Amino acid sequence: MQASLSSAPRTERAVYRTIPVRELSADQLLDLSKKMKLSLSKADMAVVQQIFNEEGRDPTDVELEVIAQTWSEHCKHRIFNAKISHTLNGQEETVDSLFKTYIRSVTEKIMEQKPDFVLSAFVDNAGFVKLDDDKAVCLKVETHNHPSAIEPYAGANTGLGGVIRDILGAGKGAKPVASLDVFCFGPPDTKQEDLKAKDVIHPLGVMRGVVRGVRDYGNRMGIPTVNGAIQFDDTFIYNPLVFCGTAGVIPIKDIAKEVKPGHLLIAAGGRTGKDGLKGATFSSAELTTDSHEEDQTAVQIGNPIEEKKVADFVLAAREAGLIEFVTDCGAGGFSSAAGEMLSEVGGEVWLENCPLKEPGLESWQVFISESQERMVLAIEEHNLAALQQIADTWQTEIFVLAKADGNKRLKVWHHGEAVCDLPVEKLHGAPRREMKAHWRQPESVNPKVTVRPESWTQVLKTVLGDFSIVSREPIIREYDHEVQGNTVLKPLAGAAGDAPQDGSVIKVDGSQQLVALSCALLPEWGKTDPHAMGRACVDECVRQLVAMGANPERIAILDNFCMGNPDSEKELGALVECTKGMAESALAYGAPFVSGKDSFYNYFITDEGPVSIPVTLLVSGFGVVEDASHVIGSSLRRAGSKLAIFGSKTTPGLRGSVFAKYTQGAGLNGAPTWSESETWANYGKYYELVKKGAILATHDLSEGGLAVALAEFAFSGKGGIKVELENFPATKDCTMAEILFGETPGRFLIEVAPEHVEAVKAAGGVIIGESTGERWLHVTNRGTTLIDASVADLKPIWQGGLVQYY
CATH class of the missing domain: 3.90.650.10 (PurM-like C-terminal domain)
Structure with missing residues (x-):
């Protein structure tokens, strides 16, 4: 050596x-910044000039x-620390730092309530929470968007490499034990002639390069990639988003430095x-x-x-x-x-x-x-x-x-x-920035969404084939999710190892405690209701961790924001509203923010003008699973079980849903409503059922709603499903579209052994059906058949959605 x-x-x-700056005018200073690609504003350059005037020399x-x-x-993170004059629906307010107001203060309040849980936050490369008396765990998620846009393989490759080093640089050196990746791409079926700028890599090239870049770095490092998500939308064609995350473990004595x-x-x-x-x-x-x-x-x-x-x-x-x-x-x-x-x-x-x-x-x-x-x-x-x-x-x-x-x-x-x-x-x-923002919430209307009962099966097939829903198996298979030998709940499960899971659970060497990992992002929600998106992302992440068996009181989350042009008052307004919503739910759930990151200026100057991504929030989280017997998967386990809905009632609102993409007028009635206090109480009741061993499997109801969750449950290959919706927990004003495909947060689909049915009902669960030996999905309402299809007919639609592109 x-x-x-x-x-x-x-x-x-x-x-x-030496660069002369002391005698330059304000415009000349800005020109210098642009020429040297410093990305410093006129105000920044004025402060630079002042520094060297005080030093008595040029830099x-x-x-x-x-x-x-x-x-x-x-x-x-100057935008998150800026002083923002914000107007919401005509009402003015001043936000004195988004970070201090909606992130750090939330965590500090929760730390007061849980003094022995968060061991470090906002002072290191990653935040630590207590696992047991000797060990702590951390999670960090970074973005590598711009590099991945112009060089997908190298950009994503080094994106994962960078976040692994963040974990190595946390405390006096944490051991990287698991990784996650979340990508936002343009649709893979985008036509080349529809690209509105030269030298833009087609979404297929971006997707393949990014996936392989992350694959090669993680696999060669010997770190399992156990969790992730992918979103597709036209707005990501020119600015893909590449989130890479890594979890680490460290002795508590080695945190301080x-x-x-x-x-x-x-x-x-x-x-x-x-x-x-x-x-x-x-x-x-x-x-x-x-x-x-x-x-x-x-x-x-x-x-x-x-x-x-x-x-x-x-x-x-x-x-x-x-x-x-x-x-x-x-x-x-x-x-x-x-x-x-x-x-x-x-x-x-x-x-x-x-x-x-x-x-x-x-x-x-x-x-x-x-x-x-x-x-x-x-x-x-x-x-x-x-x-x-x-x-x-x-x-x-x-x-x-x-x-x-x-x-x-x-x-x-x-x-x-x-x-x-x-x-x-x-x-x-x-220098601290001062910025302006505004947001006006779009009005809700009440369109009638009517679908003939015999058409719901076809609607389900259409939604199952949506890029937001289809199986990520071709990409998941690129990653080694078993290396290190500690992956308990894998990203795919079921009889053939190809059914989706809500997240993953890993063992930690030398500890009886396990760690669950999950993530949530809903950019479609953010286009029209960023406040609801912020709340819903926190809820979905926490809900998935709880579903897998994590103690609801021992969950920590991360916020990763991406947006287009923060100098646009409307776009910045959406960011403010999203951050408010996120903070609201995090505080209600007692889920502290222990780390985070932001990425701005994700917009591209095309021949027809700028194209910005929507404000996009990724909430990733990790929770402590206190016993291996508490680990719950997301796939139907066997025939002869009862199926129940547990948690929030379904409420009206299809805005931001996958269903709304395909039905004219759907989504104009706003996002669904829910109560964090009610939802949080339900998560505590659910956890008590987990500890009693009353739950065989759980799948959260999220993108695609109930119908998709039922189908994905059945994709385990262990049985079919027969459901009657007469007693389905929903408000009276819900339409059948909202019952089947609505995406109200706070809901679980659970599989229960017959001997535990009464305990589930006593906790608030509602039995809606059963698993059968016939590989079939049959959904009725008051005797009227709504969905009637074999699993063999549905699963290929879902499973093959990305195969031709990857």
């Missing part, structure tokens, strides 16, 4: 330049690049190159037809085998007690990793020590490159030799990058020349 490191290319001299290009990365939306003066900062792992330049600022700008050519260098190049080595090195160093602090080297490269680690104390950085992939890098390139597979550790200086020995064992290159000194300045040296010298307070003091 030493010979390899010593022979690596390094810079021979400092290459940097180097290194300093401008460091400030741009540090102040980028990706790194500083701190950098102190005198610590050495050691970089470990991959070498530094010209890939990933300006990645953080690139993700903070819109895409255009020129992006595919001009911004290729913003995309990183991944090497999962190198990351596997550095992961084993970090975990071994943690076990040896050598790590004082660790973080990943992601957006902004060394400038962000070292900059954040030294943000309290300051220190000196030596770029000439950095081994390179290739010669000829300039000073700013070495410092901000986002080349992959790199971690930065803080250690006591006397532990360097011991750390080197562990690095040799795991064949990982390490070098001294910096030293903390307590001088409160970030000073970067390159071959003896100071290429950056900034006060840490100014560097991390990005």
Whole structure:
């Protein structure tokens, strides 16, 4: 290893330049930002100018690049921390930071109620919750949208690699144990001639590249991909969304960390190159037809085998007690990793020590490159030799990058020349934005949606074939979801291992407690009712965790927001309303936010104007399953069971539903209504039934509603279903369309053994039918047949929906 490191290319001299800014006008400052692709506004550049007026000199290009990365939306979340003047239906209000008001405050209130559950939130790469007396678990989800749009394989590949490093950089090094992925693509049947811009990759190419990128990184790292989701919509043709998440486990004693003066900062792992330049600022700008050519260098190049080595090195160093602090080297490269680690104390950085992939890098390139597979550790200086020995064992290159000194300045040296010298307070003091937003909720009408009884079977077939519903099996099969040997509830189950599940459950080595993972996103809801979408996403995520057997009191969630142009007042208004709704449900359910991320400027300038994605919220979550006997799958187990509906009553409203896509006028009557307090009480009752062993299987009623849930239940291959809807729990004003295909949150379809029926009924469950030995789906209402089809007729429609495209 030493010979390899010593022979690596390094810079021979400092290459940097001074950029005059002190005498520039406001317009000239903005032009400079655009020319250098800094993604800094006119107001930002004015503050930059002020900093260097106070310093009495002009900046180097290194300093401008460091400030741009540090102040980028990706790194500083400036929109979520902005002061927003918001108007809702004509009523004005001021939101003093979306993050503080609707995320951090919610979590702080819940932490007061549950003082021994959340162990860390908002201060590290990921938040930790208590698993047992010795161990904690964490989950982090990131987006890699822009890189995946212009280079799907590499963008998604390094998206997963980056979030795995987030887990390695959480605490003093958490072990990655499971991953999830969530994608939003344009429809795979999009016609090439319908693309309204040149050099745009067809949705099929994006889908195939993204899936394989995530597959190759996760499989080669030996981390199971156990959960996920895919949405398809025309609005994602130009801006696909790629969410990658990883869960980790750590000893509780290794969560706390701190950098102190005198610590050495050691970089470990991959070498530094010209890939990933300006990645953080690139993700903070819109895409255009020129992006595919001009911004290729913003995309990183991944090497999962190198990351596997550095992961084993970090975990071994943690076990040896050598790590004082660790973080990943992601957006902004060394400038962000070292900059954040030294943000309290300051220190000196030596770029000439950095081994390179290739010669000829300039000073700013070495410092901000986002080349992959790199971690930065803080250690006591006397532990360097011991750390080197562990690095040799795991064949990982390490070098001294910096030293903390307590001088409160970030000073970067390159071959003896100071290429950056900034006060840490100014560097991390990005100007606060002030923004305007508005939202007017579309009025609801009451259209009559009439379908002849004999047509409901055909409606079900149509909905089962929708891209929102069809099986993801061809993609799931690309991933190893069994590696590490701890996947208890897999993403597919049933007699043939091809029936859908609501989420996954994994064991944790050395613990009797298990961890359930789930996710929810409903972008169709957000197009017209973002507030309801925020509430519904939280509910669906929590509901799936509860369905699988997690203790409702031991659930934590993450918020990941993506949107188009936040400078559009209407789009920003939708974001505000979505965040409000999300907070409302999270507080009602006692589900703290322990991590999150946002991605803005997901819009594309086409030949016909900008195309924005809808405000899209992904809520992912993890919950503690206290005993392996509590794990509940989503597939019918056997014939001869009773089937029940448990939870909320179905209410009117088809807005945002899959059914509404196919029926004129459906969805105009608004989203369905529900009560969090009522729903939360039902989840507690359900959990008591789980602990009694009263439930054989549970499938949540979500996209596609009851009819789809019944069909998917039967796809297990273990039996058929016979249901009578006369006693189905719904409000009196519900139509048959809303009963069969409505998507009211808070509902479960459960399978119950006959001996437990009375207990389920006593808890509020309503028996609606039974499982049969005949592989058939038969649904009636007061003797009138509504759905009558064999499982053999329905399942191929659902199962084959993506086969021809992937």
